[in-house]
Amino acid sequence: MNKKILVLAKLCKGDLSPFDGCALECALSLENTSVAVLAMAPPQMEESLASLTRLGAKAILLADPCFAGSDTIATSRILAKAISLLSPDLIFAGRESMDGNTAQVPLMLSELTGYSLFQKAMSFDGERFTNRNGDETDLRSKQIITFEKFRLLRPPSIFSKKGEVEKIDNKILGLPPSEIGLLGSPTRVIVTHSNTNNRRLCRFIDYDELDHAIEEGLSKTIGAAPSNARKGPLVHYVGRLADVASCYGEETKEIDLQGLRNTEEIASKIKAIGPKLLLWEECDFIKEIASRVASVLGQGLCADCTSVAYDGEKYVLTRPALGGDILADIVCISDIAMATMKAKASQGPDIAISIGRGALPHLDKVRLLAKRLNAPIYCSRPLTDNGEFPYSSQVGLTGISIAPKVAISIGCSGAIQHIVGIERAGTIIAINIDGKAKTFDYADYGIVMDAKDL
Ligand SMILES: Cc1cc2nc3c(=O)[nH]c(=O)nc-3n(C[C@H](O)[C@H](O)[C@H](O)COP(=O)(O)OP(=O)(O)OC[C@H]3O[C@@H](n4cnc5c(N)ncnc54)[C@H](O)[C@@H]3O)c2cc1C
Known part of the structure; x- marks a missing residue:
């Protein structure tokens, strides 16, 4: 029987993200399937969406002025309603969008639609998907599968013709205005600003001074990172966030989820506690629970929060935006302000090396340096995305600290x-x-040189 696959696409300036592109490519590679791309976007995106019909997919545009300003919860409600009308067998989606990057929508959709969730597929052999934890799933129905980028979207054939775009607006969905758009969105961006947090005063040195700089670093005592932000009275947290929570609350309390069997039970426990600020540890498992709870309770959830400030009444949650070039301050207008945050790192080795794309061609030199300093090598996300390093080596917001x-x-x-x-x-x-x-800007010492000369 023909399987219906719905690919969720967030068009950013008219383009599909490489993650969404990979999801669509995998869907198109399957036989006996009908593939539709669903994009919630302003009407101007119709043309970009129409071009995807040349690949043999149906295109559906979810557009209505009342959808404007939707945050992840409101967006998930709109998509969930459209999904219930379209009733696909499988839903494919990129792991995150290229602008918001919250990676929350597929998780919330799983809760709202009842489809099970398989996160971050890294490979597909035509029958089975595998993710970076080694988990597998097949093409069984009623699943949402999110995708890393491991396949490139095919170009359209020169003989292909552009088809029509089906349109769905809120007259068809019939969602109450209070649940969608700005009105239905519990999170609000109040201001964006350049990122000046964690900057250090960089002293430029020559490479032959490296060992001296290392020695100085080894002799320094590391203190806790000072936080100038005013603390709130009581901060709740889930996961290994005791240290983090204590930076933002005079008092902190862990919410223990042990023994709770499903989202409803977790949500009702949280509702009964009634926290003002609830921090969730940023990791796949807890982030999924947080997103599910947020969608059930309709409470604001700020993804990848890097700091919190209390202004005497409310919590202001800060997160990187637009690829990290700027920071966005977000408030939750819901009763509970929620955010996912990374746990603090444990002490670890004395010296560690973290490499990025620029060092990759000179890995042999990096390895020699690492051996000499007895330092483990960690890396930036592009190096794990490309499969050069295991995920456990990735340092950063979505990796380790x-x-x-x-x-x-x-x-x-x-x-x-x-x-x-x-x-x-x-x-x-x-x-x-x-x-x-x-x-x-974030270094104590800087060395301007080509990694090939290490
Ligand atoms: C939601 C989200 C979560 C993310 N999570 C993470 C995360 O956890 N960890 C992470 O690392 N990134 C993460 N990213 C990606 C992050 O935004 C950057 O894209 C990434 O860190 C860039 O990696 P890079 O510095 O290795 O590569 P690039 O940005 O490509 O930089 C390469 C650098 O190498 C330098 N260079 C080039 N050649 C040489 C040479 N021969 N010698 C010396 N230097 C050279 C260049 O000048 C350049 O500065 C995330 C992004 C988003 C949106």
Whole structure:
């Protein structure tokens, strides 16, 4: 029987993200399936969506002025309603969008639609998907599968013709205005600003001074990162966030989810406790629970939060936006403000090396340096995305945090999503070929050089 696959696509400036592109490519590669692409986007995106019909997919545009301003919860409600009308067998979606990057929508959709969830497929052999934890799933129905980028979307054939785009608006969905758009969105971006947190005063040195800088770093005592932000009275948390929560609350309390069997039970426990600020540890498992709970309770959830400030009445949650070039301050207008945050790193090795794309061609040199310093090698996300390094080596917002006495960052641009994973290092030494790279803003020592000369 023909399987109906619905591919969710977030069009960013008219383009599909590479994650959504991979999802669509996998769907198109299957025989005996009908593939439809569903995009919630302004009407101007119709043309971009129509071009996907040349690949043999049906295109459906979810557009209505009342959808504008929807955050992840409101978006998930709209998509969930459309999904219930379209009733696909399988839903494919990129792991995150290229603009919001919250990665929450598929998780919330799983809760709202009842489809099971398989996260972050890394490979597909035509029958089975495998993710980076080694988990597998097949093509059984009623699943949402999210995709990393491991396949490129095919180009359309020159003989193909553009088809029509089906349109769905809120007259068809019939959702109450209070549940969608800005009105139905519990999170609000109040301001965006440039990222000045965690900056260090960089002293530029020559490569032959590296050992001296390391020695200085090893002799320093590392203190807890100071937080100037005003603390709230009581902060609740789930997961290994005791240290983090204590930076933001005079008092902290863990919410223990042991023994609770499903989202309803977790949600009702949280509702009964009634926290003002609830922090969830940023990891696949807890993030999924947080997203499910947020969608059931309709409470705001800020993804990948990097700091919290209390202004005497409400909590302001800060997260990287637009790829990390800026930070967005977000407030939740719901009763509970919720955020996912990374757990603090444990002390770890004395010296650690973190490499980025710029160091990859010179891995042999990096390995020699690592051996000499007896330092483990960690990496930035593009290196795990490409399968060069295991996920367990990825440092940053969506990887691990490390807190060595000395971190040597080589060939990393200094994206905030990477920096948050090494910011607890006592001393940071950055090596980059580009003297203007952002990485130097977050380093104590900077060495401008080509990694090939290590
Ligand atoms: C939601 C989200 C979560 C993310 N999570 C993470 C995360 O957990 N960890 C993470 O790392 N990233 C994460 N990212 C990605 C992050 O935004 C950056 O894209 C990524 O960190 C960039 O990696 P990079 O510095 O290795 O590569 P690039 O940005 O490509 O930078 C390469 C650098 O190498 C330098 N270079 C080039 N050649 C040489 C040479 N020969 N010698 C020396 N230097 C050289 C260049 O000047 C450049 O500065 C996330 C992004 C998003 C949106």
